[in-house]
Amino acid sequence: MAENPETTKDKYVEVMREDMRETISSYRKHQREIVLNKNRQALGEISNSLCFSKEFILAKAHLLKKKPLAIEDYQQLQNALIQSEENINTFLKVENIVYALVRDLSGKNPVIQLYAASCCCNIALGNSKVCTILVKSAAPYLIGILDTLNYPLMDICIWTIGNLVGGSEKAFETLYAQGCLRHLVSLMCNCDISILPSVIYASIHCIYAGTQYKQYDVIDEIVPVAETLSERFSECIRSNASWLLALLSSEPACTIPLLKVVPSAVNYLYSSIADELSDVIRITGKYNTRSIGASSKGVIK
Numbered sequence: 001m002a003e004n005p006e007t008t009k010d011k012y013v014e015v016m017r018e019d020m021r022e023t024i025s026s027y028r029k030h031q032r033e034i035v036l037n038k039n040r041q042a043l044g045e046i047s048n049s050l051c052f053s054k055e056f057i058l059a060k061a062h063l064l065k066k067k068p069l070a071i072e073d074y075q076q077l078q079n080a081l082i083q084s085e086e087n088i089n090t091f092l093k094v095e096n097i098v099y100a101l102v103r104d105l106s107g108k109n110p111v112i113q114l115y116a117a118s119c120c121c122n123i124a125l126g127n128s129k130v131c132t133i134l135v136k137s138a139a140p141y142l143i144g145i146l147d148t149l150n151y152p153l154m155d156i157c158i159w160t161i162g163n164l165v166g167g168s169e170k171a172f173e174t175l176y177a178q179g180c181l182r183h184l185v186s187l188m189c190n191c192d193i194s195i196l197p198s199v200i201y202a203s204i205h206c207i208y209a210g211t212q213y214k215q216y217d218v219i220d221e222i223v224p225v226a227e228t229l230s231e232r233f234s235e236c237i238r239s240n241a242s243w244l245l246a247l248l249s250s251e252p253a254c255t256i257p258l259l260k261v262v263p264s265a266v267n268y269l270y271s272s273i274a275d276e277l278s279d280v281i282r283i284t285g286k287y288n289t290r291s292i293g294a295s296s297k298g299v300i301k
Contacts, residue, residue: 052080054090061094068104074115081122088126098137106141110150117145117156124163131168139174146183155195158184162202165209172209181206181221188228196232197239204244211251219253230260237268 060077063069069077080087091097104116120142123134138160145157161180164171184206187199203225210218226248229236236244245261248254 050076050079052076052083052087054087056080057087057090058094061091061097061100064100064104065094065097068107068109068112069115071111071115074112074119078115078118078122081119082125085126085130088123088130091123092130092133098134102137102141105138105145110153113150113153114156117153117160121156121160121163124160124167126167128168128170131164131171135164135168135171135174139171139178143175143178143180143183146187151192151195155198158187158195158198158202162198162205165202166205169209169213172206172213176206176210176216176218181210181218185221185224185228188225188232193235193239196235200236200239200241200244204247207244207247211247219251222248222251223253223257226254226257226261230257230264233261233264233268237265 057077057080060069060073060080063073064077068074077091081091101116101119104112105120107113107116120134120138124131142157142161142164145154148154161175161184165175165180181203184199184203187195188203191199207218207222207225210216210222225244229241229245229248245258245265249258
């Protein structure tokens with residue numbers, strides 16, 4: 001007996017979602033490394049070679065509670081927080097330390113704001129409990145920064161939002177209630193190309209979480225994202241929007257707007273494959289030319 005087409009479709013959709021579920025954690029950290037590299041000039045050298053002790057982290061945390069850290073101290077702290085989850089847990093053991101970060105995040109010094117945001121972003125790579133702790137204090141400030149024109153700060157805060165909603169249902173619930181997805185959809189439509197990768201990253205996590213947790217009805221909010229993908233496809237696809245495209249394609253409400261994307265997506269895939277094949281042919285040709293040339297010289301000798 002032939003299987004019901006709808007049942008088959010549901011199975012394919014579930015397989016796609018399961019693949020995304022397995023990939024999402026490593027994707028969070030990979031994308032965080034990208035934003036660290038992009039903001040290296042502003043945030044200082046990112047060091048993975050140093051090993052920060054528990055005592056070092058506690059000392060910086062206690063100092064941070066009293067006043068904003070010096071630039072060099074903040075550089076070291078952000079490095080320590082991205083190195084391991086143990087470092088994050090050590091930092092959060094200091095009472096009210098998140099309030100100290102929020103104080104600096106909402107302050108007037110743009111450099112200190114950037115470092116505080118970077119520390120929040122690294123903390124948000126922790127486990128579900130860590131994300132829940134951070135979002136309780138930082139959520140309104142992270143959302144508020146989305147309305148500013150400080151693109152470097154916005155960029156890091158958007159990555160932070162993506163990490164938070166990807167790490168905890170409670171974090172998603174809190175941020176969604178404060179209009180997080182609505183802000184991201186608006187940014188997707190109108191944002192500067194420089195922050196589009198972070199907007200796409202956070203949107204992937206928000207939409208994925210919203211469709212996984214059945215008590216949230218996010219479908220009406222994500223249809224404009226599909227429409228924007230069709231309008232800004234060339235910009236979005238360069239900003240790693242393939243996961244977003246795959247995620248939206250599993251939602252029936254997005255089918256019609258995504259139909260406009262199909263020709264562009266096919267052309268993109270074709271050109272990508274053609275470029276890769278061209279590179280391989282070029283490299284192979286050069287290698288063969290050198291080999292033939294070397295052989296000829298050998299014969300002449």
